[in-house]
Amino acid sequence: xxxxxxxxxxxxxxxxxxxxxxxxxxxxxxxxxEIAVRELLIEKGITTxxxxxxxxDSMDRRSPADGARLIAKAWIDDRFRRKLLADGSAAMTExxxxxxxxxxxxxxxxxxxxxxxxxxxxxxxxxxxLGLPPDWYKERAYRSRLVRTPRVVLAExxxxxxxxxxxxxxxxTADMRYIVIPQRPAGTTDMTEDELAGxxxxxxxxxxxxxxxxxxxxx
Amino acid sequence: MTVANPKPADRVRVRADSPPGHVRTPWYLRGxxxxxxxxxxxxxxxxxxxxxxxxxxxKLYRVRFTxxxxxxxxxxxxxxxxxxxxxxxxxxxxxxxxAS
Amino acid sequence: MSEFVGRQWHDMGGQDAGPxxxxxxxxxxxxxxxxxxxxxxxxxxxxxxxxLRRVLEDMGESAFETMSYYERWIAAINRVLxxxxxxxxxxxxxxxxxxxxxxxxxxxxxxxxxx
Numbered sequence: 204x205x206x207x208x209x210x211x212x213x214x215x216x217x218x219x220x221x222x223x224x225x226x227x228x229x230x231x232x233x234x235x236x237e238i239a240v241r242e243l244l245i246e247k248g249i250t251t252x253x254x255x256x257x258x259x260d261s262m263d264r265r266s267p268a269d270g271a272r273l274i275a276k277a278w279i280d281d282r283f284r285r286k287l288l289a290d291g292s293a294a295m296t297e298x299x300x301x302x303x304x305x306x307x308x309x310x311x312x313x314x315x316x317x318x319x320x321x322x323x324x325x326x327x328x329x330x331x332x333l334g335l336p337p338d339w340y341k342e343r344a345y346r347s348r349l350v351r352t353p354r355v356v357l358a359e360x361x362x363x364x365x366x367x368x369x370x371x372x373x374x375x376t377a378d379m380r381y382i383v384i385p386q387r388p389a390g391t392t393d394m395t396e397d398e399l400a401g402x403x404x405x406x407x408x409x410x411x412x413x414x415x416x417x418x419x420x421x422x
Numbered sequence: 423m424t425v426a427n428p429k430p431a432d433r434v435r436v437r438a439d440s441p442p443g444h445v446r447t448p449w450y451l452r453g454x455x456x457x458x459x460x461x462x463x464x465x466x467x468x469x470x471x472x473x474x475x476x477x478x479x480x481k482l483y484r485v486r487f488t489x490x491x492x493x494x495x496x497x498x499x500x501x502x503x504x505x506x507x508x509x510x511x512x513x514x515x516x517x518x519x520x521a522s
Numbered sequence: 523m524s525e526f527v528g529r530q531w532h533d534m535g536g537q538d539a540g541p542x543x544x545x546x547x548x549x550x551x552x553x554x555x556x557x558x559x560x561x562x563x564x565x566x567x568x569x570x571x572x573x574l575r576r577v578l579e580d581m582g583e584s585a586f587e588t589m590s591y592y593e594r595w596i597a598a599i600n601r602v603l604x605x606x607x608x609x610x611x612x613x614x615x616x617x618x619x620x621x622x623x624x625x626x627x628x629x630x631x632x633x634x635x636x637x
Contacts, residue, residue, distance in 0.1 A: 226629050227629050228627060230626055230628065243603075254562060255562065261561075263554070285530075323534060324575075325532065339544055341591055343534060346534050348537075350448075350543070353498070372504045376448060451529075
């Protein structure tokens with residue numbers, strides 16, 4: 204029944220806020236392939252429509268907010284901070300987050316050291332903690348240049364580092380996925396864990412920015 | 423030069439090989455010398471997994487290089503560092519950092 | 523060290539490139555489905571992310587330059603599934619014809635609960 208409108212749109216369609224509507228626009232070649240591959244996998248008993256919907260929901264639920272809560276916990280709880288540094292995946296589990304195979308390695312910024320993450324060979328990213336990576340993380344400019352001129356690249360993100368700070372670049376070449384523990388901003392002594400988590404941006408956990416300063420705070 | 427079985431603080435050199443096939447050792451590190459930052463234990467060799475083959479167990483290391491070692495002393499900041507994960511079969515032991 | 527030949531296009535660390543464009547986009551629903559297919563296929567034991575990476579590399583630089591991220595992924599997922607014997611190219615050809623015969627949009631072509 205070509206060209207008949209679907210009787211009902213799928214339950215999944217519209218259930219995911221924030222993605223673009225592609226239901227009524229002409230299919231590209233690759234979208235046609237997506238339909239074919241998906242239907243073949245279902246016909247072969249490899250998956251089901253419900254499993255695909257569940258996988259999408261699972262990914263949608265992962266976001267930088269999870270990483271931010273983990274960092275805030277490390278800022279206020281030194282035992283947890285040391286655990287996060289020693290075994291990131293175990294710390295995730297203790298915190299109630301499911302690593303789902305993710306081998307997490309946390310690296311910590313200090314007054315003298317700034318860490319930043321890249322994957323030059325593809326675009327490895329701690330997606331089971333932070334969700335899907337931003338576009339710029341996957342593109343040529345970042346992947347090519349960060350390992351050679353990290354200070355110039357960080358400046359393009361608005362982060363100027365003093366010469367006396369050591370920059371440590373981490374190239375995710377194999378099994379580990381990285382998260383930066385940014386420095387806890389000044390003026391946050393009285394903040395709650397939830398308030399602190401609100402200062403931890405995605406970019407600060409990749410290492411291309413600092414954590415945000417609390418509203419109204421001036422150095 | 424021996425088959426590398428390094429420990430943290432050992433100096434290791436990345437083999438300057440370029441086999442045409444799937445590998446995980448970035449080009450810019452080949453032939454460069456660094457310090458083992460930590461051992462990550464055994465893992466399956468992705469160079470075999472990539473072809474759908476049964477894979478050998480290989481040891482994985484995090485190796486720290488100075489920017490001066492990788493790019494030369496006139497690089498952006500010679501004392502900045504780069505850490506990467508390198509599989510044991512890509513490493514040669516230069517000298518141990520262990521007290522002996 | 524200057525003599526080795528055969529640097530692959532995807533091994534781009536240290537090369538020159540333009541400024542980082544600090545932009546992002548919301549994922550289209552079909553892109554999320556492609557991502558889900560990768561996650562599910564990886565859990566079968568007959569498909570590895572390592573294979574996916576190797577196929578993406580072998581698709582070459584022109585694919586990187588001309589196709590979007592999830593276009594490359596669905597192209598590579600399909601090739602790994604064929605290599606792994608999940609389905610044949612003949613089955614794929616018939617399925618593609620079948621899908622095309624239904625219409626020109628996801629609305630036309632997908633009646634399933636994930637369409």
